[in-house]
Structures are given as C-alpha cells and as structure tokens.
Amino acid sequence: MIKGADPMPGEVKVNELALKIGTVNGTGSASANGLLRQAIFRMGIPVSGKNLFPSNIQGLPTWYEIRVNRHGHTARTRTFDLMVAMNPATYARDIKEVRSGGWVLHDSSWPLSGKLAREDVNFLGAPMAQLCVDHFQGDRVRILMKNIVYVGVLGALLDMDMEVVRALLERSFSKKKALLDSNFLAVQLGYDYAKEHFDCPLPIRLETMDENGDSILIDGNTAGALGCVYAGATFAAWYPITPSTSLVDGFSHFCERYRKDPETGDNRFLIVQAEDELAAAGMVVGAGWSGVRAFTATSGPGISLMGEFIGLAYYAEIPSVFFDIQRTGPSTGMPTRTQQGDIQSVIYASHGDTKHIALFPADPGECFYFAVTAFDVAERFQTPVFVVSDLDVGMNDWVVPRLEWDDAYRPDRGKVLSAEDLESMERFHRYLDTDGDGIAYRTLPGVHPKGAYFTRGSGHDQYGRYTEDEEGYTEVMERIARKIQNAATAIPEPVLRKAAEGRGAKLGMVALGGVDRAIVEAQEVLTEQGIEVDYLRIRAYPFHPSVREFLESHERTFVIEQNRDAQLRSLLITEVPFSGDRLPSVRRYGGLPLSATDVIEQVAEALDDSGSTATTMTGSVA
Amino acid sequence: MSWIAKPRIAHPGLPKNALGLTRRDYEGGMSTLCAGCGHDSITAAIIEAFYGLNLPPHRIVKLSGIGCSGKTPTYFLSQAHGFNGVHGRMPAIATGAVGANRELTYVGISGDGDSLSIGLGQLAHAIRRNVDLLYVIENNGVYGLTKGQFSASADVGSKAKKGAENLQPPIDPVLLGLSLGATFVARSFSGDKEQLVPLLQAGVRHRGFALIDVVSPCVTFNDHEGSTKSYIYTREHLTEVTDADFVERMPEIRASYQPGEAIDVRLHDGGMLRLRKVAEGFDPTDRDRAYAYISEGLRDGEVLTGLLHVDESALEMHSVSGTVETPLVDLPFEDLCPGSDALDALQQGFR
C-alpha cells in the first residue's frame, strides 16, 4: 500500500492527504479549487491538482483531485481521505471512493439519503447552500459562493493558513471590491461553521513547510507555449481541440506580452486559426520551408488529419514542430480524459516509410525545455519533430522547479546556406549529402538565385530532381533513415533511476511521459517492500543506445504505459529489437492519470504469477 | 524520366527586360504534358507575364497542388523557389510561406479537381484570409492526371470515359470567389495570351488573393457536346482515345477577340466554346452586378472573360493580423526571445 494512504485510526497525518471535490460543471468550482491548490502550494507543501472534467459546458459532473504529499509524491491516487461531495448526482460513486476511516463533507441543506451511508466513513454535513441563501443575493452569486464556502470549511478541517487564502483572494480581486468582500465572507462562513460544528482540525491536516521555495505551479501547455516564445517561434497555425487549445492560447497571450514591436505595436508573430488541422499542418510546413520557426498544437484526431502533410515534411525535409497533447482515443474517444494512445501513430505518422523524432516531456518543466529542443532538432535534422504530452501534463497544474533560461542560447538553425555561401558555390543541390552525416544543406526562398530549387513530395533524387528511378529514389530514402537514426544521441537521453545506488536490480521498468511521478512513487514503495526495480524513463524517439543496454541488463523489464495495445512495448520489440518474453506489460488506459497503486498491483501480480519469467500481458485495471 | 533539362543557349540578340533578363530566364524545364494541352499555353503566358513584370526570378515563389496542372511550375521560372505539395492543399502551404515572408511574390497553380473538389475548403479559406497570392486554376473540367474522371467543374451532361453522364451542377470558381468575398476575380482562356498575360500581371500586382480561372482544354480526356471547357466526341471516338495509350498530337488552341465581343472557339474535336469579353464600360468594382452579369452569361451558354471583380481596398492577411512590415523570417532572435529576467518576473505569477 502507498505510504500515508491508510493511516491507523487516530494517527495524525501531516501534509499527506488526498482529497476530491465533486461538483457540477459550469457552477464556478474551478476558481475555488484553484484557490485551494494555490494556497497549499503557498504553504510550501508539494501538491498537485487534477481536473477531471466532462466534455460539456454546463451541467455534467466534474471533479477536482488534490494530492498533498510532503515527500513530493503528487501522482494521482485511487482512493481519497476526504471527499467534498457537492453534486447529489454523483454522491453514490463519490462516497465509494473514500478510504475506510476517511471523511465525506456534504451539503446538509438537504438530507442525505440513508442508502448512501457507509459505516466506516465519517460524514460531515455543512449547510453550504443555506448559508449562501441567508447571506447573498441572487442565484448566480449564491451558486458561486457555495464553492468558496467549502474552501472555508476545508480551511478549518485541514488547518489551512487562512492568511494565505486571503492574500490569494486579494490578488485575484484587487480591482473588484464587491467580489472580494463576497469571497471573504463566504470563506469566513464556511470556516466558522466548521469550527463550531466539527472537531477541527481532522487527523489529516496541513502544516506550513518550505518545499516549494524555488518551484512554480504551472501546466504543461502554458510551459510549452512559453518554450515556443523563448525558442523564437514566430508562426503558429492550429485548429481548436481539447486538450491542446490552451497551448496556442498561451502562445498568443505571451506574444501579446513579449512580441510587440515597441515602436509600432505591430506583431512579431503570426497565429492563424486554420479551417482544420490539415490546413494547420500545411501552413506550418509552408512557414517552416520559408525559414521561420513554426508549430502547431493538436491532439489525436488532428494528428490523424495531418498525416499527409507530416509525410510531405518528412520526405521534402522541412523543419516543423507538432505538439500532440494526447487524449483518450480512438476516434473522438473521451476528449477530456488522458491517455498515451498516440505513441505509434505519431512515430509512424503518414503513409510509406516514415519515422519521426518525438520528445516525451514528463512534466510541465520538460514541456518548456523540450519545446525549445524541438525547434533546434527540427531545424538541425530538417524534419518534423513531435512534442508528445497528454491531457494530464498539458492541462493540470504541476509543481516543478522554477524554469531557467540561459541568455547565451541561440537557435540551432541547422545547415542553411546564406547568400554569401551560395554566391561562392558552383551549384547547389538540395539533397546531396556532402558532409556524410545524412543532412543536406538547404536554402530559403528569396535569398539567392543559386539557392532556388524545386521542393516536392513526389519522388526525387539527391539533386532534387523528379525521379521515378529506383536508384535515385532509394538513395534519398536511405539517407533520410540514417539522418533520423543519427538524431538518437542528439535528443534528450533517458533518465535512469536505480532502486538502490551502487548495484543494478534484476527487474526494470521503462516508461515515457506523464506517468513518471506515479512510477517514481511506486519504485519507492516497492523498494520498501524489498522488491528492487530500476526505472528508465525514455524521453525521446529514436531510442537512445542506453535503452538497449537497460533492457539487456535486466532480466525482466516492465513496460508501463497508458494505452490498451502496449504501444511502447511493441515499439521496443520492433526497434531495439528485444525478446518480448522479457518485457511484461503494465497498462492502465481508461482515461485517468496513472497512480502508483496501479503500478504496484500489476508488478506484484506479475511477480506472483508462478514465478515464470515468461509473464507477458498482465491484466490492465482500466 | 519526366524531368528534362532545357538547353540554355545564350543568344546575344534576345530581347531583355528592365532587369536585363531574357525570356529564357523566366522559363523552366521542358514540359512533359500532352502536346496541345491548354496548361502549356498558360505556362507560356506566365513566363511572358513575369518577364514583363521585371521581377527577379529568385524573389518569386511558385507553388502547386497535384495534377497535370500541378506539374506545370517545373516548366516556368526555373530560378524561382518551387513547392509542389499535396493534392488540393497548396493554399495552406502558400499561407504559411506568405506568413513567413511577406516580401516575396507568390504564384500558385491549381487544377479544377485540386481546387474545387479535394481542395475546395482550402481555396475558400485562402480567399477568406485574403492571402497575398496569385492563384491560377487551370480548369479543364476533368481530372487529367488520373485519366479523365469528372471534376466538380464538369458541366451537366458531360460524359465520363466509361460513358456515365454527369448530372451534378458544376461549381463555378468565379461565382464561388465572388460569393466568398475574393478581392480579385478574373477568367480567361488558355489560348488567349493577349488577355491572359495582363490579367496575370494584374493579379501579381494585386495586394491580396487574386483568383484567375483559366479555361484550359484537356486534349486527351475531353467529354461532351456543349461543354464550356472541352470538346464534343462521339461515343466511339471517346472510347477509342481514352482506351488507347497513344495520344494524338494536337496543336494548341488560340483565340483572340476584342472587349465586348463574343467568340466561338472551335476545339480539337469540333466542339464550341463561346467566350465573351466583358464590355469596355464594365465596372469590376461592383461585386453584385458582376455576379448577376456572370450568372446570366452562364445561363445563356456564354463564359464571360476578363477582370470580373476587383477590390483594392480590402486588407490582406498580414494587414488584418497586424504583422510587422519586416518579414518574420528576417526578425533577429534578439527581438524574439524575452530573456531570463522576463522569465523570472513572469514566474512570480506562477507562485
């Protein structure tokens, strides 16, 4: 079991708790939940907030999960110490998710059905709606303030630093006095009610610490957008799709702030909201071809539409950056739930032989840095580069170390010939491998008459000429394959986390992306249980040579991922290549972020399984 | 091999334009289209137009989709940067390219299948964005490259090579452009260089999206009686031609006529195409009148040619977006990266 999840009765747990809030979409709970998360962060305690929202604007159930953990484990948990049940429609399922000995805070303005009672859980009723009816005017305000009331109740129950809460409210409503007053009042109403009626604080409580001194709370899309600005991207084309929309929104926001010509106020950027993802991809290809740093952000359905252009960019060798913020597929799937279902469709995107460079950030910090890397790699290798995150990383706020920037950074523009270079050349041939590194020189339109060439997605030879000849065609295809393979050591290398320093374990775990925190936590728990498992986090494709070394040096390596078909595992078997018998699969893919429990349970089950090393597919819990 | 280099022989006596360049400097590789293809006549007009505009070839970008029409940019402006993309999606590539570098001159070549079937959405949105681009539709009413299926501009009554009759109404790019708010709309005929060259030049000069529909007979996959684009063929003759590998060599069709006049162009198979040039007093700035005039003509079986609509007051994509004058591609990195101090300051808000 996970540390701190099930304390002994009466035991006090400080800064180790998981709470969940069930509300109705469109009732304004997002700001209340954000306030809670932010206040805990400001108290210096590691925290995460995960928004489980419906694909709906108003009326459907929505949840917010807050994990507080002084050890820094902020992955999702599957059970909760405290449930704030504000939505009668989901009472039954919400109450089921509370751990034995936990608490349910509900609105006692109405009686709670006896059918929902659980002997092993404490019910705390506060008449939150009634308090709002008594103290506020107008339906809208009453509905909104009900959420702020539960912040007050929780403040008392968890012993939150209420000065921090007030300071945050002041920051939000500094220019809206009336709103500030209402919020203050609502917090106070909840707080006072709890103090008077409940035994405050609960044995699960908060205490100020100093863990977040040099950290920030940020979501991956905002961080990725910032990375695009810092990398010098000037062109974005996109089509709105959850969960990627906030990346382009963020880019637009930061461009308005940092990219205005100081004299004229003109834009040093262009963002085109395209008619669809197909057009967005085409625009990025056109802009990348012309020499600017260009990108698009999308999710699985968009990647499917972009296929033809991705192949063109690959074959015509045009730098371009694609952010894929994965959501649950196939098809429209569950648009507001997370998944790692696009690993293969991104890497092999488009028809014919194509393989693409992909980067897999595990948290918002890496979204920032990998965005910059993506542009450098795309220009250096003259190819599409994918930054693949997911809804959990992209849209939820994570605590990450403060982002750092080296002012000495200059973009790697790759092999681009200047007018002077061209002037001194006899002739320029676009696809000729003059340096033997698989990367040919390119030119930009308008620079020099000698730089002109004809870019095409149809068969071409190394001189850039149309061809239908086997030899001329194959030569270019072989070089491109070499070029992409060479990128393996130029992209972020895997991160090794050994179970015990100084020795190698027999068992391994491999994963990529946003499941990282759950795996790190699972690794610690497994170690405590005497099961040592080394962990290698892959951060990019094509795979770094150390991936092979890791697999070879471990008897069995669990491949942990969030998709049904074990896509990463298949990729490892194909690419490394490696015996599948030694790669048991751990999966959970039903739309929720991975929890350490998912990993621990499936690893333990596989190990119990008759001790056979031939264990392959353990059942997924989704 | 479909790419044939044209011998470059510098001839001292060749006429030169203001840049000191000859027509040769605006030519491309040898065409591999069927002899007599209307598309080749358009290529010749494009060469003439750019020669006359005195533009340095390397400051021109030529783009195309896929089709026989899509191949033609290899046949002109060999010193210009070219981009032959994917079927129906040239407008997106052009939008990105224009977005990145607003200083160059852009010409896009498309076909009626490329623009009006697979690429209709992209065409519509490029018009709507008013991307600064000369957009030429080489309109033959068929899919030439895939051997003669109907395109969306095929007329009612057209017969496909297997005999099926098209009963769906055509999409007319000119009426489409007008209704979408295109700021420059023209129509011409591939065989009328006198009219086409100045129209192309005007389209290049136009700040915004310039749509020119050029009726361009396909000598190989032609259809039916009364077509506005192609010829009459007897059923037997049609079958014979399309089933055979051999494509008869045809001379290109030319037409020359005066403003206000109508001309009947006799096509290779004896079919007729009636073109009427807009009258001297026609006012192309009045969109609604132009629309009515063109639709009436089509109803009477006449294809109105010339500059049909122009609106020089509309803002092109960059002006609407407020982009800097300097092409984005020329902005120095120092002007783009906010630096570490700004990042530190910003992150105060993430706490």
Ligand SMILES: Cc1ncc(C[n+]2csc(CCOP(=O)(O)OP(=O)(O)O)c2C)c(N)n1
């Ligand atoms: C996605 C895709 N679908 C189909 C094709 C096959 N294709 C090539 S050209 C063409 C039609 C071209 O017709 P049009 O645009 O009228 O050009 P034309 O050859 O008549 O000049 C088609 C369907 C393709 N290249 N790509």
Ligand code: SF4
């Ligand atoms: S098939 Fe038609 S359009 Fe294509 S090259 Fe031949 S004549 Fe021209």
Ligand SMILES: [Mg+2]
């Ligand atoms: Mg056609």
